[in-house]
Amino acid sequence: MNAIHPHRPAPRQGIVELLQAHDIVPTQQRVEIARWLFSEPRHLCAEQLIGLVGEAGCRVSKATVYNTLGLFVGRGLVRELIVDPERVFYDTSTHHHHHFFNVDTSELIDIPEEALAIAHLPEAPLGTETTGVQVIIRIRNSRQ
Amino acid sequence: MNAIHPHRPAPRQGIVELLQAHDIVPTQQRVEIARWLFSEPRHLCAEQLIGLVGEAGCRVSKATVYNTLGLFVGRGLVRELIVDPERVFYDTSTHHHHHFFNVDTSELIDIPEEALAIAHLPEAPLGTETTGVQVIIRIRNSRQ
DNA sequence: CTGCTTGCAAAGGCTTTGCAGAACA
């Protein structure tokens, strides 16, 4: 897994409000985790997030990071992306969009919703309901 | 993971030819594995395949099943489906199509290619090339 | 106070690996 370019984490105040708006008690650890998740739209796996939070000097345990990510997913703050058998990615863009996934670099790139139209979306089978539509275009580095 | 309805495995002769046509030495174990994979279009994970082969009375080790699945993927006989963080599914339909994935039952259902049209497929970013397009419609059992 | 959170370490589940013996050409 590649290192992630660390940038400035989001300010704490906005994060606290964001969490409260989603019925999440803003504990220290959750705020620190969320600051890195929501500073800008991005795709992170748990390991990368643990790295970012740790480098910033906050001691947050692995277990808490996983618990927190699960909590955020349940509350709709982030979306799970299942594209790589090795790890789960978390997408901080909650608006609907799709992805390129580079299998050589494990890198995800957004495809805006309007860049790709799906016609005739089939209905969910009887007794089921749709929870999400995901388009993944797998790419690899060009073999020259 | 649910049990898989065991049905009749494909006859050995056709399987041997299939493997040879793909430059795969048809060893006993590979043939037994392939008989269950290619008896009819289906989605199986490694564990289910191990169960099917084992119930049929053939002792094939876990390691060999994984090795064989990897080999078949590399030779284009089956496609990996990454839809569930818990396990990789293998799809024996090599023609292009899409999937419903029931997150409650971990069941995959085919969507024929013509049932779903994608307009304006974006081009792969510079320096990369597309290797596959995957549409996954996640469904769950209806909450009544 | 009382319940929710955290952290540690251990456990779990899927998959890969190392290596010796077996099969195949």
Added chain:
DNA sequence: TGTTCTGCAAAGCCTTTGCAAGCAG
């Protein structure tokens, strides 16, 4: 006989869990 393949067990990795101590309100 030399190469490829298989099987076993162990290791690896990501993720979850159990439980005691800590924090929030």
